[in-house]
Amino acid sequence: MSVAELVVPASVEEAVRLQERLAPLVERAPPPDFAPRTATGLDVAYSADAPGDTAVVAAAVVTVALASGAVLASATAVGESTFPYVPGLFAFRELPALLAALDGLAEPPELLVADGHGIAHPRRFGLASHLGVLTGVPSIGVAKTPLGGYDQPADERGATTPLVDEGEQVGVALRTRAGVKPVFVSIGHRVDLATACRHVLTLCRDYRLPETTRLADQLSRRTLRELAES
DNA sequence: GCGACAG
DNA sequence: ATCTTGTCGC
Numbered sequence: 600m601s602v603a604e605l606v607v608p609a610s611v612e613e614a615v616r617l618q619e620r621l622a623p624l625v626e627r628a629p630p631p632d633f634a635p636r637t638a639t640g641l642d643v644a645y646s647a648d649a650p651g652d653t654a655v656v657a658a659a660v661v662t663v664a665l666a667s668g669a670v671l672a673s674a675t676a677v678g679e680s681t682f683p684y685v686p687g688l689f690a691f692r693e694l695p696a697l698l699a700a701l702d703g704l705a706e707p708p709e710l711l712v713a714d715g716h717g718i719a720h721p722r723r724f725g726l727a728s729h730l731g732v733l734t735g736v737p738s739i740g741v742a743k744t745p746l747g748g749y750d751q752p753a754d755e756r757g758a759t760t761p762l763v764d765e766g767e768q769v770g771v772a773l774r775t776r777a778g779v780k781p782v783f784v785s786i787g788h789r790v791d792l793a794t795a796c797r798h799v800l801t802l803c804r805d806y807r808l809p810e811t812t813r814l815a816d817q818l819s820r821r822t823l824r825e826l827a828e829s
Numbered sequence: 830g831c832g833a834c835a836g
Numbered sequence: 837a838t839c840t841t842g843t844c845g846c
Contacts (some may be wrong), residue, residue, distance in 0.1 A: 643836080645837050654837085684837080686834040692837090693836075715835045725835065742835050783835085 605651070606694045606733075607682050614688045622724040624732045625717075626789045633737060633789070636804060637662050637671060639708035640811025641700070641730070643693045645680065646827075652683045657826060658696035659818035660704060665801055665812055670814065674703030675726035675822045686746065689715060690726040697730065710737035710798065711787065712811045716746060719762050719785035731788020738787030739795040741809055745772065745783045752781055757800060771796065775803035782804035782807060 608614040639662040646655040655802055661673040676699035682691035693715075701708065716725030717740030724732075727740030745762060749772045752758040756777050760786065762770035770785030784799050786792055802809035 643837085645836085647838070656837095662831050683836070686836090720835080740835085744835060746835060747833080 606698065607691055611683075611685060611688065614682070614691055617689075618722045618724040618729075621729065621732055622722055625728050626722065626787070627718070627786050627791060628793055629737060629790050633794075634642060634666060635709035635737070635798070636796060637706075637708070638665055638710045638712050638809075638811050639663075639701075639704070640712045640809060640813075640815040641697050642714050642812055642815035642819045643680075643696055644816070644823040646823060647718040649821075652681065654680050655823070655826075656680045656693070656696050657819045658693065659815045659822060660697070660700045660703065660708070661811060661814040661818060662706065662708060663802075663814070665701070665798065668804065668810055672705055673814075674700050674705075675818060676700040676703060676823065677826055678717035682683045687721050688778060690729045693726060694729060694733075697734065701734065708734075708736050710790075711736050712738050712799070712802065712809055713738060713787060714742070714812045716740040716742045716783065716787035717770070717787035719746060719764070719783060721746070721764070723769065725785070725787075727785065727787030735791035739790055740770070740773060740783075740785040741799055741812060742783040742785075744810070749783070752777055759796065775800060776807050779807050
């Protein structure tokens, strides 16, 4: 049985129920003595027929040292994405390929940085949280677009503004580069928001997005391209 | 009731 | 997500 069959629901209704069932498992605080030395970014590239329902996808995961930014390891996985894209259920399109790619990592990840939301999600269970709960690895959600509205944070790097949903703060809009659109950070699993922001800022050296997601993005695209050429 | 809506 | 190179500007 493939990873996909274990993770992808048969319907939208089932997917929602699965999220509601798993959401309570999210831990919003780090484990004792949590001090990751590495961060692992994850991303998925879609073949040209995306964003329909089924598409060939290439997932990539890249681990970097938090102190130096050096690339320590990477892995990829090619697969199919069959679940339709529905805001709020986005994770089901990328989860199987991402989990397969994580399996190929020689060293176990210490902190996952997903390109999407964690608990900044209608059911508090976005891609980052889903990845964290399934793997048990602390995770952070870093999205390029919020699911709801937000107030613009101050222009300096490090400035934040709360992301609120149903009266609850679920994350922050974080300015990683002065004068550039912020990114949207939320707890995935086993981290707190302050720690998450700290690591995200560390990973954003010269660009708006974390180096981990930039590297994973490049690797996933290259993998898909080389697949087409062969 | 009418939009908004991660990638 | 994807279609897409060079180019204007700090």
